[in-house]
Amino acid sequence: MVRVLELSDVSVVRDGNVILDHIDWTVESEDRWVVLGPNGAGKTTLLNIVSASMHPSSGVARVLGEQLGRVDVFELRPRIGFASTATSRRIPPDETVFDAVLTAAYAVTGRWNEEYEEVDTRRAERVMREWRLEGLRDRRYGTLSDGEQKRVQIGRSVMTDPELLLLDEPAASLDLGAREELVQLLGAYASSGEAPGMVMVTHHVEEIPAGFTHALLLAGGRVHAAGPISEIITGERLSEAFGLSLVVSTSEDGRFAARAQS
Known part of the structure; x- marks a missing residue:
């Protein structure tokens, strides 16, 4: 087991406002973490730290064994898979689905004059199969539904066999069918031996896939609770x-549901 993330006494302060307050958190390579909390709890900022997109105001953040502030983040970021709405906006709407996945090999969006090796093409074909994208191969990204675009984003994020996979609200805005299809795919991936350490931010416990092992609850920029998922999602x-x-209920397959107590 390899430690892929270690935050020690990490705080983020912007314009005098404390966004993250003395966060301690570790993630091992075999862990699959879900991060939940109210709006404004600091979830997005936490993910920005973990993705090496932001440095903490204080404390030490180590990602894949490298300390932020002492590493070239442009060398670190390609080792991290990151699927989010922000990355989706950078994909040209006229890009084909296959090229949208393939170009992740060069960490670019938009096919240009890159020369791809056969290993890249084979890897893209495999990702297309795993994330049920084969039928969309020649479709233009801008014509896809939200659910289809989410699967393409995740396909891009796993294309390079990342050492850490980050998912920012992957099921947000999806209808029931698209959500359940994506949650099922994520659960199968999380349960496989090939998956890297995973961190997923979500607003709803219903979107937590089976196979996730740990949960982090944020509130007011602080860790409210963290640990094995069955002990935290209560x-x-x-x-x-x-x-x-x-009130929280759990199904036989490990899925959660929450409702207000009457």
């Missing part, structure tokens, strides 16, 4: 973090 813990009396 009515008591969520009620404290969200300030609302909640």
Whole structure:
């Protein structure tokens, strides 16, 4: 087991506002973490630190064994897979789905004059199969539904066999069918021996795939609770973090559901 992430006493302060407050957190290569918390809890900022897109105001952040502030982030970032709405906006709408996945090999968006090796093409073909994108191969990215675009984003993020995979609200805005298809795919991937350490930010416990092992609850920029998922995703813990009396149920396949207590 390899430690892929270690935050020690990490804080982020912007314009006098404390966004993250003395965060301690470690992620091992076999861990699959979900991060939850109310709006404004600091989830996006935390993910920006973990993706090497932002440095903390204080404390030490080590990603894949490298300390932020002492490493060339342009060499570090290609080792991290990151699927988010922000990355989606950089994909040209007229790009084919296959090229949108393939160009991740060069960490670019938009096919230009790159020369791809056969190993890159084979890897892209495999990713297309794994994420049910084969039928969309020649479609233009801008014509896809939200659910299809989400799968392309994740396909790009795993194309380079990352050592750490970050998912920023992968099921946001999806209808029920598209959400369940994506959650099923993520659960199968998370449960496989080939998956790297994973961190997924979400707003809803219903979007947590089976196979995720740990949960981090943020509230007010601080760690409210962190640990094995069965100990953290409980009515008591969520009620404290969200300030609302909640009931949590768990299905036989490890999926969660939450509702307000009547």
